[in-house]
Amino acid sequence: MPSATPTRLSHSAALILKTISLGYRFGLDVMEVTGLPSGTVYPALRRLERDQLVESKWEPEDEAFASNRPARRYYQVTRAGKAAALAATERYPLLARLVPEKHA
């Protein structure tokens, strides 16, 4: 159940949420951009998903098949996640500088 008050996040969870909100959608990408170990990133993604700050979906099969690769699970920020990312940026002002915005 999403809470009415914005969730207080740890620095690494806030960094991961911010990274996803900047367009990095896959676990491996988040690891590479943030420099966090996978033992932090993947459980944190699960927690963010449980708290409904991010949601995960599967890429369309045909899109992946056309590029000759398996479909992957990707993450995107929910509305509550956007509010939490905003609150986290206020709490950790340097957060935005740690991750470059992804160019499509």
Added chain:
Amino acid sequence: MSHHLPTPLPHFDRALLHAAATLVPSSEREDWLDSWQAELWHMHSRRRSRFASLRLLADVSYGLVLDALWLRTESWRRTFGGTPVLCIASLFTLCSAALFLAFALNSGNHQLALHFRAIVGRSLGAAPLVIFVAYATASPSHVEQGSRIRPISWLNRKFFLFLKTLLILLFTCLISTDITHPLHSIFPLTADLLQVLAFVLFSLLGLRWAFIDQEQRCKQCLRLLTTPARVGRPSRNLLEWNGTEQVCKQGHGTLSVPEIETSWHQYSQWIDQVSEAA
């Protein structure tokens, strides 16, 4: 959803995936395998130096195992979180740890048995007084509004409280013995006195917690009540009801706790959902 990989994963990855998959709850296993197969495939498909690849593989393998463990613990948390079984199991674990420590400190069964005979005698003497004081100073129980008397639920509640009391007394007896043990060889009388005082203090605190915990549980399933919500405005304390409401996740009822005691709402009220609906 099952995905075919354009090229198979290396043997090590497959073996690790299948080993870690046993940790994942069966309902989530297939999805977890698909996600990680895809992640590993993409990891191998990126061009890197051999050293960087190995380092990344070690890191991702660690994350994969932690992810599986997280899913397992989360599944246990959903199943057992707030249940009376978890409460009793935790108290039992604490008792076992204190007993293990007592064995280690007394270096053997025989010495422990001799030492314990005296301690149990003293603690048994103090226990009725402790229970009496704890019961006498406990806050009054809830007024149960609109609920029918269910003998089995009532018996379950009393049995649960009895078990908690018993385990708390046992744990406090053991832990008070453990902490006064180093003093026992130098000042035996002082150590005995301190042991009784520590037992009384710890068991009073423990029983106080047991009563508070009992009040915070559903009257039917004994799970901890969740999602506390503030109701009313504190600025109108004397004009209208103001306090906190907690609900049972299983939908058995609501507990409303007043912020301050007033003549029209002196105690917390348990509102039984089933009786309300009937």
